[in-house]
Amino acid sequence: MKRVQNNPIKTPAPADDDQPLLAIGLLLLAMFAFTGMDGLAKGLVGAGLPPEQIIMLRYVLVSVLLVPAIIRHWAARPISTQRPLLHILRGVLLITSATMFVYAMRELPLETATAIGFVAPLYVTGLSIPLLGEKVGLRRWAAVGVGFLGVLVILRPGSSDFVLPMLIPLLSSLCWAFGLIITRMMRGLESPLTILIWSTTSGLLVIVPLGVTDWVTPSPQQWAMLSLTAVCHVAGQYLTIRAFMMASASVLAPFSYSTIVWASLIGIFAFGSFPDLPTIAGTLILVSAGLYVWHRERRVTGRPTVPGGSIAEVAQEPPAGTTG
Numbered sequence: 001m002k003r004v005q006n007n008p009i010k011t012p013a014p015a016d017d018d019q020p021l022l023a024i025g026l027l028l029l030a031m032f033a034f035t036g037m038d039g040l041a042k043g044l045v046g047a048g049l050p051p052e053q054i055i056m057l058r059y060v061l062v063s064v065l066l067v068p069a070i071i072r073h074w075a076a077r078p079i080s081t082q083r084p085l086l087h088i089l090r091g092v093l094l095i096t097s098a099t100m101f102v103y104a105m106r107e108l109p110l111e112t113a114t115a116i117g118f119v120a121p122l123y124v125t126g127l128s129i130p131l132l133g134e135k136v137g138l139r140r141w142a143a144v145g146v147g148f149l150g151v152l153v154i155l156r157p158g159s160s161d162f163v164l165p166m167l168i169p170l171l172s173s174l175c176w177a178f179g180l181i182i183t184r185m186m187r188g189l190e191s192p193l194t195i196l197i198w199s200t201t202s203g204l205l206v207i208v209p210l211g212v213t214d215w216v217t218p219s220p221q222q223w224a225m226l227s228l229t230a231v232c233h234v235a236g237q238y239l240t241i242r243a244f245m246m247a248s249a250s251v252l253a254p255f256s257y258s259t260i261v262w263a264s265l266i267g268i269f270a271f272g273s274f275p276d277l278p279t280i281a282g283t284l285i286l287v288s289a290g291l292y293v294w295h296r297e298r299r300v301t302g303r304p305t306v307p308g309g310s311i312a313e314v315a316q317e318p319p320a321g322t323t324g
Helices: 020-046 051-074 084-107 110-117 120-132 138-155 164-185 192-213 220-246 249-271 277-301
Strands: none
Touching: 020 051, 020 084, 020 110, 020 220, 020 249, 051 084, 051 192, 051 220, 084 110, 084 164, 084 192, 110 138, 110 164, 110 249, 110 277, 120 138, 120 164, 120 277, 138 164, 138 277, 220 249, 249 277
């Protein structure tokens, strides 16, 4: 859904469990930052700001925060590419995913939107077959099927609890998954800085016309909240990178799902919403399926992956189930 984020600094290989406890703590803080960003976005959209405007202003503010890093790395590695269409498509997909997720949060509890967004890594598993030529065994397919059963438990189609906005995080996560697939296509061929600039620029070109169409002037408090979303975005990126420099993905991967815990706590204390039993049960099924898919992929490929992507990709993508 979710995520979902870009980093201008090339991520070095992770250390061999040098400081696992500190790394886990940093990753938990990173997931809190990303979820806090979503909580702020939910508060803003609930106050009447259009989702497109929220995402547009956050992109602009994040770009301002990253200007020093971009300038510092510009001279060392020129920002050129032979794959402009892939970059543009990735940028459009990610900004579409983020905007749709804000729309979902306007209608749904934060924890519900976050939980449904966990379907994204399962999408990646399925899409990697036709788009990347990867082989997925029967066990992973079974886990994907179980994961989608978890989604059905959360959605409860046919019941009075089901509402159409519940489908929005599914579409948001699909856009996120396609964006990650494109990142994998460019693995080892493009620098993170190149991906950052091209994707951010193309995303801004799409969202700016939409964001200014129904402009609502934010209050001083809302400007402060918008600025804080940008700070949370950059902080989440930085803390994630630092965590994966200190410990292996096999140690950290399960903690990337802590966003649902943070989302539930923010929902309770900030919005007065409590996750119901079907949401809790469906989330447990979905998270278990996602972790099993990750476990099988790690065993089959031998790569130090995390749910939904490799270590390098984590530095470039928002975590699943967030606006990124």
